Amino acid sequence: MNAWIAAAIATPLALLLACLSARARSRLPSVLAFAPLPALLAALLGSMDEPLRIGNARFALVFALDRPGAMLLGVAALLWMVAGLHARRYLIGRPDGGAFVATWLMALSGCVGVFLAADVVGFYFLLAVLSVGASGLVMQGQGAAALRAGAIYLGVALFAEAFLLAALILIVQASPSGNLMIADAAAALASSDTHRAALTLLIIGLGIKAGLVPLHFWMPLAYGAAPIPAAAVLGGAVVKASVLALIRFLPFDVSLPDVGVPLAGVGMFGALYGVAVGITQSNPKVVLAYSSVSQMGFVMALIGMGLATGNGSTPLIAAFYAAHHLLVKGTLFLAVDAVPKSTAWPVLLPAAIIALGLAGLPLTGGALTKDAAKGVLGDGTVGALAIASSVATALLMVHFLRRLAAGAQASGRLSWSWMLIAAACVVVPWWLFLATPIRSPSSALTLSGVWSSLWPVLLGGALAWAWARAGSAMPAVPAGDIGMALGGMERAGARIAVACEYGDALARRWQVASVVLLLIAAAFYWTLRV
Numbered sequence: 001m002n003a004w005i006a007a008a009i010a011t012p013l014a015l016l017l018a019c020l021s022a023r024a025r026s027r028l029p030s031v032l033a034f035a036p037l038p039a040l041l042a043a044l045l046g047s048m049d050e051p052l053r054i055g056n057a058r059f060a061l062v063f064a065l066d067r068p069g070a071m072l073l074g075v076a077a078l079l080w081m082v083a084g085l086h087a088r089r090y091l092i093g094r095p096d097g098g099a100f101v102a103t104w105l106m107a108l109s110g111c112v113g114v115f116l117a118a119d120v121v122g123f124y125f126l127l128a129v130l131s132v133g134a135s136g137l138v139m140q141g142q143g144a145a146a147l148r149a150g151a152i153y154l155g156v157a158l159f160a161e162a163f164l165l166a167a168l169i170l171i172v173q174a175s176p177s178g179n180l181m182i183a184d185a186a187a188a189l190a191s192s193d194t195h196r197a198a199l200t201l202l203i204i205g206l207g208i209k210a211g212l213v214p215l216h217f218w219m220p221l222a223y224g225a226a227p228i229p230a231a232a233v234l235g236g237a238v239v240k241a242s243v244l245a246l247i248r249f250l251p252f253d254v255s256l257p258d259v260g261v262p263l264a265g266v267g268m269f270g271a272l273y274g275v276a277v278g279i280t281q282s283n284p285k286v287v288l289a290y291s292s293v294s295q296m297g298f299v300m301a302l303i304g305m306g307l308a309t310g311n312g313s314t315p316l317i318a319a320f321y322a323a324h325h326l327l328v329k330g331t332l333f334l335a336v337d338a339v340p341k342s343t344a345w346p347v348l349l350p351a352a353i354i355a356l357g358l359a360g361l362p363l364t365g366g367a368l369t370k371d372a373a374k375g376v377l378g379d380g381t382v383g384a385l386a387i388a389s390s391v392a393t394a395l396l397m398v399h400f401l402r403r404l405a406a407g408a409q410a411s412g413r414l415s416w417s418w419m420l421i422a423a424a425c426v427v428v429p430w431w432l433f434l435a436t437p438i439r440s441p442s443s444a445l446t447l448s449g450v451w452s453s454l455w456p457v458l459l460g461g462a463l464a465w466a467w468a469r470a471g472s473a474m475p476a477v478p479a480g481d482i483g484m485a486l487g488g489m490e491r492a493g494a495r496i497a498v499a500c501e502y503g504d505a506l507a508r509r510w511q512v513a514s515v516v517l518l519l520i521a522a523a524f525y526w527t528l529r530v
Contacts, residue, residue, distance in 0.1 A: 002046055002047055002052045002063075002064075002065075003388060004038065004041055004042035004045050004047075004052045005042050005046050005051075005052040005063050005064070005065065005116055005120070006044035006052055007038035007041070007042065007291055008038040008041075008042040008046075008073075008077075008112055008116065009040040009052075009063060009109075009112060009113055009116065009424070010038075011035055011037075011038045011039075012035045012036070012105050012109040012112060012481055013109050014107045015028060015031065015105050015530045016102065016105040016106055016109055019098070019101060019102040019105065022098065022197060022410075023526040025097075025098040025102070026046055026097070026098065028100055028101045028105075028475060029087065029088045029091045029097060030088060031086035031165070032082070032084035032085075032087050032088060032101065032104060032105075033081050033082070033085045033088065034084075035080070035084065035108055036076075036077040036078075036080035036081050036084070036108060036112070037077070037081065037361065038281045039073055039074075039076070039077035039080075039112045039115075040074055040077035040078060040081070041292075042065065042073065042116075043065070043070045043071075043073040043074030043077060044074060046065045046070070047065070048064070048065045048066060048070070050410065051063060051118060051473055052064070053488065056357055057344045059246035060119075061117075061119060061121065062117075062118040062119045062120040062122065062181065063113075063116040063117060063118055064116065064118040064161065065116065065317060066248075066317075067319075067436065068247050068315050068316055068319030069115050069116065069244060069248075069319075070250075071316075071319050071320065071323050071432060071436070072115055072240055072243075072319055072323050072326065072470065073112070073115040073116065074245055074374060075323040075326050075327050075432075076111060076112075076115065076236070076237035076240065076326060077112075077430065078327070078421070078424060078428070079232065079233060079236045079237050079326060079327060079330040079421070080108055080111070082237075082330075082334065082417050082418070082420070082421045083229045083233050083330065083334065084104075084332075084513075085335055085415070085417045086228065086229040086231075086337060086415075086417070086418075087100070087104060087227075087229035087230075090227055090228070090337075091246065096140070096460060099136070099140060099509030100137070100140045100227070100230075102136070103133050103136030103137045103139075103140065104133070104137060104230070105133075106129060106130075106132060106133030106136065107130060107133030107134045107136070107233065107234075107238060108133070109126075109129060109130075109133070109232075110127065110128075110129035110130025110132075110133055110134075111125050111130055111237055111241065112129075113126035113129065114126045114127050114241045114244070114245070115241070117182070118181060118182055118183070119180045119181055119182060120168050120171070120172055120180045120181075120182060120185060121180055123182065123245070124161075124165065124168060125491075127164075127241060127245075127431075127519055128161060128163065130241060131153075131154065131157035131158070131161065131378055133149045134153065134155070134222075134234055134238050135151075135153040135154035135157065135159075135222075135530070136184045137150075137226055137227075137230040137233075137234065138150035138153050138155075138222045138225055138230065138234070138514075139151075139228045140227055140230060141225040141226050141230075142225075144472060145225050146225040146226070146514075147220075148392055149191055149218075149221040149222045149224070149225035149226070150222070150225070151169075151219050152217075152221055153218050153221075153222045153223070156208060156215065156472040157209065159208065160204075160205045160206070160208035160209045160215075161205065161209070162199045162200060162205075163202075163205035164201070164202065164205030164206065165205075166201045167198050167199075167200075167201035167205060168202075170194045170197060170198035170201065171185045171186070171189055171198050171202070171249065172185055173192075173194070174188050174189055174191075174193075174194060174195065174198065175187075175188040175189075179186060182248050182249065183248070185249075186248060186249050186250065186251055187251065187253075188419035189249070189251050190251040190253075190254045190256065192240070195256075196258070196259065197420055199250070199256070199259045200259070202246070202249055202250075203246070203259070203263055206242040206245050206246050206262075207237070207266075207300060209241070209242040209298060210239060210242040210243065210296045210299070211270075211292060211293050211296045212266060212267065212296065212297065212300055213238065213266065213269060213270035213273050213274070213293065213297065213323045214482060216270065216274070216293045217482055218285050218289075218341055219235075219239075219258075219288035219289050219293055219529060220290055220293070220479040221479060222234065222282075222289075223235050223285055223286070223288065223289035223292070223333075224283055224285050224289060225228065226332060227297045228285070228334065228337040229334070229497075230391055230395045230464055231285055231288075231333045231336075232329075232330040232331075232333035232334045233291065233330060235288060235292050235329050235330065235333055235388055236325075236327065236329045236330025236331075236333070237326055237330065239292065239296065240322050240323075240325075240326050243296075243299055243303075243318065243322045244319065244322075245320070246293050246300075246303055246318075246331070247303070247314075247315040247318055247319060248315075250303065250307055251307075252306055252307060252311060252312055252314050252315060253310060254309065254310050254314055255308065255309055255310035256307050256308065256310070256339060257308040257309075259304075259307060259308075260303075260304045260305060260306070260307030260308025261304065261305075261308045262304070262310070263301070263303065263304030263307065264300075264302075264304030264305045264308060264382055265301075265304075266297075266300065266304075267297045267299070267300030267301030267302070267303075268297065268298070268301045268382060268385045268386075268389070269288075269297070270293060270294065270296070270297025270300065271294045271295070271297035271298040271301060271385070271389040271392070272294070272297075272385070272388065272392055273293070273294075273297070273391075274291065274292070274293030274294030274295075274297060275290070275291075275294050275392035275393065275395060275396045276392075277293075277477050278290030278291055278293075278396045278399070279291050279395065279396055279399050279467060280476050280477045281476075281477070281479065282403060282405055282476070283403070283407075283479070284336050284400055284403040284404045285333065285336055286479045287399060287400045287403055288329065288333055288336075288400060289329040289479075290396070291329070291358070291393070291396055291397070291400065292329060293394070293485050294327075294389065294393060294396065295325050295329070295358065295393070296346070298321075298386070298389055299318060299322055299325070300371075301377070301382060301385075301386070302317065302318050302321060302373050302376055302377065303318050305376050305377050305378065305382055306318065306376050309376075309378075311375075311376050313438075314376050315377070316436065316437075316438055317372045317373060317375070317376055317438060318376075319371040320368075320369060320372060320429075320432060320433070320436070320438055321372070321373060322364045323429070323432060324357075324368075324369045324425075324429045325358065325369075326362050327365075327421070327424060327425050327428060327429070328354050328355070328357060328358055328365070328366070328425050329353060330416070330421075331351075331422055331424075331425050332351060332354070332355055332400070334418055334421070335347055335351045335404060335418065335422075336404065336407070338415055338418040339351075339404060339405070339407075341410065346419075347418070348401065348404065348405055350419070350422040350423075351401065351404065351422070354403055354422060354425040354426065354428070354458055355397040355400060355401060356394060356397055356398075357425065357426070358393050358397060359390045359391070359394035359397060359457050359460055360390050360393075360453045360456060360457060361453065361454070361455060361457050362450045362454050363450075363454045364425075364429075365425065365428070365429025365433075366428060366429075367429065368430065368451045369429070370386075370390060370453060371437050371449065371453070372433075373450065374386075378515070387456055390456035390457070390460070391456045391459050391463070392460065393460065394456060394457045394459070394460020394463075394464070395460040395461075395463045395464045395467065396460075397460075398460065398461055398464035398465075399464055399467065399468075402464075413511075483524055
């Protein structure tokens, strides 16, 4: 048995069970930062050849490490640890801290479990645990807006999981003897008669969870309403579960352009759409949420092109890109809580470096991820759109930095933990790049490579300056944009719910129930006679 994997899963689950005790729950905020430590150690020290099996020969849940999973698990654990320190400070003096702690540990348990799950049943169950915990974290924000955002988050998650469940059933049916292992099921998927339907359902379900346009509206609503430590792990770690799932389920050893090309097109549209709406926002958390819409669209385009061309290096490159975004986006969310008005520059300067790194600023992890992605995206239309998305990302990140500086608070505190994870945003991607056979770093270090990374950032900065000059005349788009249409649906749903409640109360009266029973019996008798 792989003890590191067992510890990674058991630790947050044990702490979650401890929440049943009110006394223990009151003391748990101080250990939130240590709960992900076994997951970090599992990513660094766990064996990739020794899975963990929980169960018996008839049925067992299986957990294992692979290279993309270890990469994302380790970086996610690092973010969860630092966010746990910020969560502890957030909970000081709050009487409702117990609910925050319980939902935090539920989301952490689901996140770690999904990154390690090697069988279909365990993956789907832990993804549901993650969805419930994440929606609960959103509801820990302030006021009715947080409750509404959390309800929308959970509703969209359940909607996505319905598509996902149908896809998993088709995938398991396509595997030899109904094998429940993800790797075996994915290997048999490409040659099955139902592969097109299964892949479509899988991409729809996981694409919704990844914030793929047009079903992305839950993301700005949830991230904007959630407490900052919760928004950091939601925008950084939780949303990457769908990326890792696609990496594991999709068959990259064969070329499937009929599925991959549409996914790449929708992803690139989302990459640009997220920026177009994000630059109209004033709340830095919402700006970051639309940045996540954009970046997740880019990752989906990367996966789509890898699937279209049958590029076997896509899983590792996509995981590397997602790991960098995970670390940077979580750190930028935490920066919203770490910028004191009196000494803003010690936070703004490193925040600017890692934020522009998302656009490919030379020598940052973002430059490495962009360079690695070129091998999958190619030099055609998608490659040109990828360059345009780098320009757009630089524009959005400069806009975010301006909103971050404008929103600096006197109560903000510069913390050593934030400075450490900001440094990790530069160091960790380089370490991953050099330790993993992704691509030679020489292409990113040549003069032409540096310039190809730099000019989109400079152009994006120039566009941001022009946007700031004309910003007062630009219309503001409400957070959630097309999701605002849900307001009418919510009102109609409320009326339907009231009608159903009235009908249920009426049907439970014994007089009505007796008459209905007699009518059913008469109809059954008439059917038999005919």
